[in-house]
Amino acid sequence: MQALCDAAGVRLRAHGKTHKCSTLGRLIIERGAVGLCCQTVGEAEAYVAGGIQDVLVTAPSPPWGAARLAALAKTGARIGAVADDEGQIDRLSDAAVAAGVTLDLVVDLDLGTHRAGAYPKDALRLARAADAAPGLRFAGLQAYLGHLQHMDDLDLRKSADEAAFATLKALVAELTEAGLPPPVVTGGGTGTHIYDLASGVYTELQAGSYAVMDVEYDACGAPGGQAWGFEPAMAIAATVVSANHKSHVTVDAGFKAVSMDGPPARVVAGAAPGSLWRAMGDEHGMIAHLSLIDVLKAGGRDPLGFDKAVAEADADPARAWPADAPRVGDIVWLQPGHCDPTINLYDALHVWDGETLERWAVDGRRVSK
Incomplete structure (x- = not known):
């Protein structure tokens, strides 16, 4: 720039x-x-x-x-x-x-x-x-x-x-x-x-x-219609805390970890290509496996429908457990949907240049005096 x-x-x-x-x-x-x-x-x-x-x-x-x-x-x-x-x-x-x-x-x-x-x-x-x-x-x-x-x-x-x-x-x-x-x-x-x-x-x-x-800028496209000249430089580290379902695993990144005023965060590493993150409450999110996204969509926003879709996928012997799904303890990297309010949720940026890891304080967050 x-x-x-x-x-x-x-x-x-x-x-x-x-x-x-x-x-x-x-x-x-x-x-x-x-x-x-x-x-x-x-x-x-x-x-x-x-x-x-x-x-x-x-x-x-x-x-x-x-x-x-x-x-x-x-x-x-x-x-x-x-x-x-x-x-x-x-x-x-x-x-x-x-x-x-x-x-x-x-x-x-x-x-x-x-x-x-x-x-x-x-x-x-x-x-x-x-x-x-x-x-x-x-x-x-x-x-x-x-x-x-x-x-x-x-x-x-x-x-x-x-x-x-x-x-x-x-x-x-x-x-x-x-x-x-x-x-x-x-x-x-x-x-x-x-x-x-x-x-x-x-x-x-x-x-x-x-x-x-962020995802929002990637989705709307660069002015002039060409590719963006700026590479994504930020991701959230979300850890898998539960993996009991064929359709998805659960990570410790929900509403409190990702600002929700833009498009959903995008899975960029640590899970099968095409996997989707969706919030599952304040503290948790799901990483939905590509092959089973249709199952989750079938549940829609209806809690009972979602419960039925997940239970049927787990009970169906024809559906194998995805071999490339992340396991408990694995880190899944998420690109925020909207960068500004997501950064505002954190105390620091952890910056890696390929050789050195540094912690930079997000010292401009709102303060009260």
């Missing part, structure tokens, strides 16, 4: 909400990124504590967050915040003045996600407010198009992204004509990175998932 950004003349500000790991963040910066994005005040605090000196918080902060962001800037780190209304700008300004620091202020735009951000018609007004506010430095515009990142229809993903670029270019022209050219136009993501880098409007890319990848 860094090479792609360098070739396009666009800065990479990798999104740390994906990995929440300051060790990985420092490596990304060492390889050329200008800094990190993060989504929460707690993440920003963890990254600064972990040695990251340039952080942009890409979601509007709650009222209590302004003073804490100003305190971070007092450490010497460059801290940026986004805002989508004057009240947020005023709070950040007051906190910065009280702390004797300057915060970067990026106007957050809503170009279709409808989660946060101001409508384009309000951009100039907010830019003027940020520029006039003591303690703040108007730092540019943010346009993150989260609703496009996993769009299955690649043609629609591209056309929708390009429509947003047109709006963004018009805003840049409007602000420039008003004497407030945005120093940075930041946004974009892994699912649209090719279009974002070619847009001619983004000066900074906020991609994050590329660093580890």
Whole structure:
């Protein structure tokens, strides 16, 4: 991703909400990124504590967050915040003045996600407010198009992204004509990175998932229709704890081990090719053998139907116990369906480079103070 950004003349500000790991963040910066994005005040605090000196918080902060962001800037780190209304700008300004620091202020735009951000018609007004506010430095515009990142229809993903670029270019022209050219136009993501880098409007890319990848990105396909240029780099180690059925074995990875807001985790090693993982409760999951997936499907979501299907498979002498099914104690490796919230379930990443195993703390998880 860094090479792609360098070739396009666009800065990479990798999104740390994906990995929440300051060790990985420092490596990304060492390889050329200008800094990190993060989504929460707690993440920003963890990254600064972990040695990251340039952080942009890409979601509007709650009222209590302004003073804490100003305190971070007092450490010497460059801290940026986004805002989508004057009240947020005023709070950040007051906190910065009280702390004797300057915060970067990026106007957050809503170009279709409808989660946060101001409508384009309000951009100039907010830019003027940020520029006039003591303690703040108007730092540019943010346009993150989260609703496009996993769009299955690649043609629609591209056309929708390009429509947003047109709006963004018009805003840049409007602000420039008003004497407030945005120093940075930041946004974009892994699912649209090719279009974002070619847009001619983004000066900074906020991609994050590329660093580890997940099933959801693999399923929706790379922008442009070619193969992904990023390899999956993360898996969950699930241990087989029970193997009493011909149809499946049970592992110690259920709802508490795998975020369920995306597609199911994918079996990538340790079981027969084609095996499927499915949750079986808070603590457990099944690894269904390919030859018996039809049996499990026959049970559907009906507990009685599932019980009947499993019992009939076990009792059928014509169905052999799968010789290539994992045994108790074996490890089955699962690729998460959605990387960000799955990493958030764990205290650390265990990183293997082929020679050395290291433990990197997931130190950006939500903290309470």
